[in-house]
Amino acid sequence: MESVIIATKNQGKAKEFETLFLPRGFAVKTLLDYPELEDVEETGSNFEENAVLKAETISKLLGVRVIADDSGLEIDALEGRPGVYSARYAGADKDDQANIDKVLEQLLNVPENERTAKFCCALAMAEPGKETLTVFGSCEGRILQEQKGTNGFGYDPIFFVEREGKTMAELSAEEKNRISHRAEAIRKLDEILKEREEK
Numbered sequence: 028m029e030s031v032i033i034a035t036k037n038q039g040k041a042k043e044f045e046t047l048f049l050p051r052g053f054a055v056k057t058l059l060d061y062p063e064l065e066d067v068e069e070t071g072s073n074f075e076e077n078a079v080l081k082a083e084t085i086s087k088l089l090g091v092r093v094i095a096d097d098s099g100l101e102i103d104a105l106e107g108r109p110g111v112y113s114a115r116y117a118g119a120d121k122d123d124q125a126n127i128d129k130v131l132e133q134l135l136n137v138p139e140n141e142r143t144a145k146f147c148c149a150l151a152m153a154e155p156g157k158e159t160l161t162v163f164g165s166c167e168g169r170i171l172q173e174q175k176g177t178n179g180f181g182y183d184p185i186f187f188v189e190r191e192g193k194t195m196a197e198l199s200a201e202e203k204n205r206i207s208h209r210a211e212a213i214r215k216l217d218e219i220l221k222e223r224e225e226k
């Protein structure tokens with residue numbers, strides 16, 4: 028089976044990419060399979076810049092095609108924060124629970140109808156000698172007052188998806204993969220790659 032390398036060290040993302048790519052006929056490798064590679068510093072000012080940075084750096088190092096995901100949560104009442112700082116919102120140690128606690132505290136006095144938010148995902152595909160491709164996916168929701176559910180990762184337990192009537196963390200992996208920002212971005216990438224093949 029052909030394999031695709033995703034430039035991520037996030038176990039939650041890795042699992043999602045696996046279930047999204049396996050049906051498409053690709054085995055998934057991540058940076059967890061290359062522990063010798065150092066973290067790429069996310070110095071970009073938006074998701075797309077960071078995704079390109081991660082994909083191009085790792086593609087150059089390995090000399091093969093690499094996909095990277097830069098994603099996060101934009102909360103309207105916080106003017107789009109945590110945004111690109113989602114992973115390290117409560118500190119450099121990337122503690123999902125500490126990040127959730129910080130968001131809930133900042134939204135303490137914000138009423139339900141003003142707690143709207145959006146998950147965003149930029150994917151970049153870099154390949155030696157080719158122009159880097161980028162796509163974007165998003166998913167709308169609302170931040171609850173408390174966490175619910177244990178599936179998924181990151182901010183999933185406080186992100187309520189209206190049309191499912193559940194938080195992302197209450198959805199099964201299959202359900203999340205039908206509606207998520209990441210799934211939408213992968214679908215778009217898929218379409219572009221298919222168009223290319225047809226040419």
Ligand SMILES: O=P(O)(O)OP(=O)(O)OP(=O)(O)OC[C@H]1O[C@@H](n2cnc3c(O)ncnc32)[C@H](O)[C@@H]1O
Pocket residue numbers: 034035036037040069096097098099100113114115126146179180181182183195207209
């Ligand atoms: O950079 P890599 O190694 O891919 O892993 P990361 O966790 O640092 O990933 P990002 O820099 O893209 O930061 C994304 C953060 O946004 C949050 N996030 C992204 N997608 C999410 C999802 O589907 N569900 C919940 N939280 C998500 C979560 O806190 C992630 O750590």
Ligand SMILES: [Mg+2]
Pocket residue numbers: 069114
């Ligand atoms: Mg990161």
